[in-house]
Amino acid sequence: MSRARETDIASAFERAERESTCLVPTDRRLAEALRRKKGAGSVVSPRKGLFARRAYWDGLSPAQKEIHLLKGLAQLHPNWTFCSVSAALLYGFDVPYDALGAVHVNALRGEDIRSDKLVRSHATRESKSYLKRGVRLCSVQEALFGCMRDAPFDCAVAIVDSALRKGASKDDLSRYLDVCCRGRKGVVRARLVLAFADGRSESGGESRARVVMARLGFAAPDLQVSIADPFDETKTYRSDYLWRLPDGRLIMGELDGEAKYQDPGMLEGKTPLTVLTNERRRESRLTLYRIPIMRFSFADVQDPQRLEELMVRFGIPRDEEQRTRVL
Numbered sequence: 001m002s003r004a005r006e007t008d009i010a011s012a013f014e015r016a017e018r019e020s021t022c023l024v025p026t027d028r029r030l031a032e033a034l035r036r037k038k039g040a041g042s043v044v045s046p047r048k049g050l051f052a053r054r055a056y057w058d059g060l061s062p063a064q065k066e067i068h069l070l071k072g073l074a075q076l077h078p079n080w081t082f083c084s085v086s087a088a089l090l091y092g093f094d095v096p097y098d099a100l101g102a103v104h105v106n107a108l109r110g111e112d113i114r115s116d117k118l119v120r121s122h123a124t125r126e127s128k129s130y131l132k133r134g135v136r137l138c139s140v141q142e143a144l145f146g147c148m149r150d151a152p153f154d155c156a157v158a159i160v161d162s163a164l165r166k167g168a169s170k171d172d173l174s175r176y177l178d179v180c181c182r183g184r185k186g187v188v189r190a191r192l193v194l195a196f197a198d199g200r201s202e203s204g205g206e207s208r209a210r211v212v213m214a215r216l217g218f219a220a221p222d223l224q225v226s227i228a229d230p231f232d233e234t235k236t237y238r239s240d241y242l243w244r245l246p247d248g249r250l251i252m253g254e255l256d257g258e259a260k261y262q263d264p265g266m267l268e269g270k271t272p273l274t275v276l277t278n279e280r281r282r283e284s285r286l287t288l289y290r291i292p293i294m295r296f297s298f299a300d301v302q303d304p305q306r307l308e309e310l311m312v313r314f315g316i317p318r319d320e321e322q323r324t325r326v327l
Contacts, residue, residue, distance in 0.1 A: 013053050019133075020064070022050035047118070049076050062097040063089060069315050074101060074135040080217050081106040081129040082123055082148070083138040084146025085159070090137055094162035095147075097202045099155040104146060106138055108213045122146065140168065141176040148193040149186030153327040156193045157231030158207035164199025189327065200224045206240055209301045216308050219243060219319035223252060230288045237282050241324060243316055251314055252286070252293045255301075 016023040037043035050072040084104035107121040129136040175300035201207040202225035221241035231236040241253030294314040
């Protein structure tokens with residue numbers, strides 16, 4: 001392959017990477033060159049007709065890979081309108097990796113969009129689409145309805161929590177379900193998800209943990225409660241979860257995750273060591289209130305028996321009615 005051709009291919013990949021999309025070849029010769037590079041191992045093709053440099057692709061998170069795929073598919077199928085989990089991800093909501101995989105596309109009556117393992121088409125009454133960076137999306141409300149209908153219950157709660165945290169209105173969503181989704185498949189489940197959703201949860205892990213706690217029959221915690229620093233009343237600490245016992249005692253819950261110490265957005269300019277040191281100082285000061293702090297990880301959330309044993313040992317109160325709020 002000539003040096004000029006190699007330069008053209010490199011430039012094409014750079015443009016695609018700047019736009020967070022897979023490379024879609026524009027002519028037969030480019031497609032053949034990319035297939036040869038795929039055979040040599042330097043290029044990957046995550047879906048038919050879409051290409052990415054292997055080194056670049058391997059450095060993306062699952063959500064970033066999905067965004068690249070969706071934007072690439074939008075070039076291959078410019079008339080597609082993405083919905084449900086796919087639209088929620090492109091709107092910028094936090095979508096758990098467990099909910100990714102299939103591409104969700106709206107299909108108006110008469111449209112021929114075949115569903116398979118990779119693409120799920122959904123009949124819709126909504127004919128209007130919204131163009132976002134060259135990609136057609138359904139409305140935010142329709143996207144969230146689709147998530148509440150299609151995603152695993154805990155993932156659906158996490159997505160709606162994220163939307164509420166980022167400005168969506170629970171009342172508006174409730175009205176949308178009542179007016180636009182009446183009689184549609186999944187609307188009963190969607191109402192259950194929306195009733196449980198709470199924008200005060202600050203991460204998908206926190207949201208999904210709440211669902212597991214409810215399934216286990218534990219009382220619902222208060223979320224992100226501020227507690228004054230005992231050394232400086234002008235400063236406060238926040239607790240991921242807080243339970244108030246009948247006798248007035250308090251129990252705090254803290255979900256630990258790698259993101260807290262690795263994600264630049266959560267580090268807020270601090271080093272991981274500084275964040276860890278601040279966490280230890282915070283817990284040391286809160287001991288003056290004699291408040292037990294139950295620390296747990298997402299691995300505990302994924303092992304409900306282990307989480308239940310931990311919560312029982314910390315004396316978290318039971319509330320069997322919580323089981324009726326979740327699926």
